[in-house]
Amino acid sequence: MSQTDVYTLAGAALFVISLYGLITRPHLIHKILALNIMSGGVFLVFVGIARRVMTPDPDPLPHAMVLTGIVVTVSSTAYALALAKRIYSETGAAVLDAPDVFERPEAGGD
Amino acid sequence: MTDALLVHMPALAVVVPLVAAPIAFLAGARWGRPVALFATALSIPVAFVIAWMASTAGEKLRYQIGGWDAPLGIGLVVDGLSATMLLVTAVVGFAITVYSLGYFAEQEKYRFFWALWLFLLASLAALFLSADVFNLYVGLELVSVAAVALVGLSGKRDALIAAMRYMLAAILGSIFYLFGVALLYGAFGVLDLAHLAAVLGPDVTGQAAFALITIGLVLKTALFPAHFWLPPAHSNAPSPVSAVLSALVVKGSFYILLRLWTDVGDPSYVPGMGTLLGVLGATAIVWGSIQALRQERLKMLVAYSTVAQIGYLFLLFPLVEIAGRHVADAWSAGVFHAVSHALAKSAMFLAAGAVLSRFGHDRIEGLGGLSRRAPVTMMAFGLSGITMMGLPPSGGFVAKWLYITASIESGAWWWAVVVLAGGLLAAGYVARVVVPGFAKASADASDADVDAGRLPKHMELAALSLALAALVLGVLGQPVLDLMVVGDPASGVIP
Amino acid sequence: MASAVPESPRGVRLAAGALCAGFGVLLVRAVLAIPEDHSGLAPVVAERLVDSGVKHPVTAVLLNFRSYDTLLEIAVLVLATIGVLSVAGSHPRVWAPVAEEADPVLSALARLLAPFMVLASGYLLWAGEHAPGGAFQAGAVLGAAGVLLALAGYARPAWVTKFGLRVVISVGFIVFLAIAVGVMFLGGVLLEYPRDYAKALVLIVETWLTVSIGAILVSLFIASASPIEELRARTGSGR
């Protein structure tokens, strides 16, 4: 088993494990974390692919993509967390089918 | 000088809204308005020039960013398809901007609207032009974050939860997509679409990559059964945002699917995939329409109509696979449907927003007398409904015409049945709004009320113009039909 | 908080498990089929590295060969920050100070560490030219310094609504975009750095990006931290 395989298999494993978590965990923070780990799994696949060249330096392109991907993931995670916290402060629970604890009558689109 | 400027047009299509976005962010609520109006107005001539460039060139044009050639650098690709999508984005974007000038009073909670809005338009332009699978990932994320942030803008409970659901689906879709990109790079060592098309072979990794990317994009396009996030998000967003989400944002991810399955590869690359997408599309048409028939709120109805109309886009894949590419072409049908639906659905959501402003609610049973209280809005809704039903002379009719032709020609007549049944179901849900609209005004709406609280003219006219555009597209659409196949080697049409 | 949230029903978990397991098998098959003898674009990068203005190949890819990706990625970051501000910002008490009474130990530690972190940030920025590093790493350290100061009560989050913060958040992106577009007036295409100025332009972009990224990370932290405080005040719970 090559170095590439180790990384990519680990990445694939992380991907499906966190996909399971995403589906089964109702809590928003869990879901966001699951998505983060899923991205981590994909980044591992990239790293594994970068490793397969026979030169001492790995292929820089997957690394660059991972770096870009991390920033993108950080950005979307930050927004998702802010949203989750706001939902928590509005409803008292960080889940999608939230009970309406504060009884907001003005619900409805605009 | 003009030549030099022309060369840069593809870059300008992205740069104009992208520069305007941080300016609008700095300028704040009041001064963001002229910035957005100027930038979106400027995008229209840029898009027209790009369309003109594409059709005079008659082939794919490339703009290599940074001066680095593919496969090292990232290219922008201008062909009929990208030019068409840019054109629709520019037109719809401008109309929604005009509408939004009236829709968003200078409320504190909407102070970031203009910046987010311009970011969204810039990211759509970037998406439609990109010739690089990884760059498309960044573009997709840009679109998603901007769209979700716009959905949650009102800060209302339902809007926040809808935004969250949308966000989770969008991120999940992006991750699937990114996994696919990793496998594509692993299998073929390139990211550029044209290079990918050249080296694409029957390879397990490549096929898995296509499948993963398709799962991700199907999630983002809200194709049945991955549509669960769309109705709450599109109905709870502020109406101009609903309009852009249904008109353009879902088309963004569909556009990438189209590129991959008909430009880079073809629907037979992964056996059964074309048929699967078609079956899901057909189910979406029926399911979305039935749900639309059952909704109590207007915006939910319109949102479920989007679920149904998205289904039509996906009929393209099986029909291209079995019917091939003819003059009466399923591919053209799908793209033309995307264009006319973009115009009509944005009109419909803008009209729904006008109804909300006018009535203070959007309960369908309470819309009695709409045609008297807001005749222009009623007209906009009705006309865009014609496109949803696919009746002539609308653009939706031409799309359905092509679909039916392709399915009869290829002997796969059941797709034609779905298309026709979907039209009748659409008539059903459009009638649910139009019929009470013609009813005598309900008791709470006296005649004195007719003149009270008139909507700003430019809001209603923005909706009406889009609806009319969708309508005449069916008769005057030949330039669009000519444009969208430019540079598409499979079309067999030599411009 | 977690205990209040019900777990998914057993049926859902079983179905999800089966789905993910099946999916995993397909993924394993796909990743094992990745060809091992493909060198991707690494040779092309190596060949053109001299033209990039930097010595480190990853930095060359990020800030020159595929600088458009990076430009859009900064756009995502700025955009997400605006999103966070809009989600958190419409809340009435969101901009209250995070820590009203700072821990004296933390306060002293923060005052001691912050200058070194700024220094480390500068080093990372400079090192990015030839070794792993660059604006993001530098910005992250800078942001961490800011978060530390905020926790110690030194940052005054109320100014976040002000024009100044919006400038700091967006300046990196604006400078990057200005240079990207500006080179078009020198006869190039978008983001085409003239070879002689490539190094200088990349450094300018990186420097301003470091500032913005630091500011963005601090604002993300502060903006998201507050609603909990607000809820605590409202519900009176001690959590």
Add this chain to the structure above:
Amino acid sequence: MNWPVIALLAAVALPFVTATVIFALGETRSTARSAANLLGAAGTAVAVLAAAASAWQGREERAFASAGIELLDIGFGLEADMLGSVFAVVAGVLWLVTTVYAIGYMSRSADRARFFGFFSICVGSAIGIALAENLITFFVFYEMLTLATYPLVVHSGTPAALKGGRTYLTYALPAGAALALGVVWLHVLAGPVSFTPGGALPFGLAFVHPAQLTVIFALLMGGLGVKAALFPLHGWLPAAMVAPAPVSSLLHAVAVVKAGVFGIARVVLEVYGPDAALLGLTLPLAALAAFTIIFGSVRALVQDDLKKRLAFSTVAQLSYIVLGVVLASPLAIAAGIAHLAHHAALKITMFFTAGVVAEEVGAYRVSEFDGLGRRMPLTMGAFSIAALGIVGTPPAAGFTTKWLLGAGALDSGTGWVLAVLAVSSLLNAAYFFPIIHRAWFRTPRAEWASGPAPGRAEADLRMVVPLVVTALAGLAMGLLAAAALSPARWAMLVAAMEAL
């Protein structure tokens, strides 16, 4: 562009322009709106007459004014040919008359901008249907007519109106889908289908694809049969009588329903041509039409509501046209085409009358008509002329139709049609004569005995004059049937071409 092309384009475009102006002027500026409406209608009348004149001019060489645009291989085209001109002139000229009537009728009603706007669109669509050069263009205008009629049916907004509208859509929209499928299918099979006298199907296609062509024919007839009110697709027409009188008059006696029969004429004569008989499609259609004639007449007999009785009469009369076209002998075709105009003038008069009577004296039922002739002599006089005309009493126009149809039936060897004609004429008489009898020979209600109030006309003249004009036109069509430009002579010329 020469004048025939301008006339052709103006005939179709002017009603749409008028509609736009009406919508733009809105509810409040009623004088300007009426002026624009009359101007548009007059212009349209001139344009359709000019288009017809150009058709007449080009009839020898079959050189007709045409215009069109292409979309892929879909050609949208207009052509002012002889057959199309008949329907165009009927719709365009009667629109002018109806506009005058409607301005009077609707003077106190609400939502007039909406009403007149959609009315104009309906007329424009009908003229488009008349002048469509091919099946696709026809279909486009046909569907526009379907949709634009809806707001007029539900105009009053009452629950009854909404119910009628729903019934209308329930019939019309599936019909549109069937028509669409038929049109596309035919397009796939036969390529672009331009209406051509003597049939447009490629030679031999009927031998290669007889089954498919039969299904397509059924789909087309299903789609067109709804508007043509062929049994069993007629149910929407009586329900649509909730619409205001001008709608019932022009649209539900002329434009909409005749769009259906006109479409059947186009498909049978100018698409399928002899292939229709070859495939054995004509006889079932003829039988259906004959049945509809009897069925409609019987149903009309038992209606007390005048508009309903007129509606079932329309159901029956429309099938005269279908029957004539399907029998395919020159005289029968001429009868069908001539009846397009004859029935239009006669039936619009009767619906006008129903509207005036309802507005002026509040009588809706036949049983309320006792002595009405004393109160409204001009109106009931016109009604009586029209009724006699439909029954087929010489010299009114209906007689001409029946004469030609009978002769045509003998020519084509379908003598049984004569029996249908005889029974139907008896039934016509049985449901119209009682009305005439009541109006003129029964003792009037007390307040009617002295005639109209002194110094006042019997009703708003804007309504009375149009119905007198149309009644006289109906009379003239019969009296002058042999004159050079009469509908009957024109129809015979067309028939001579079609039956080639």
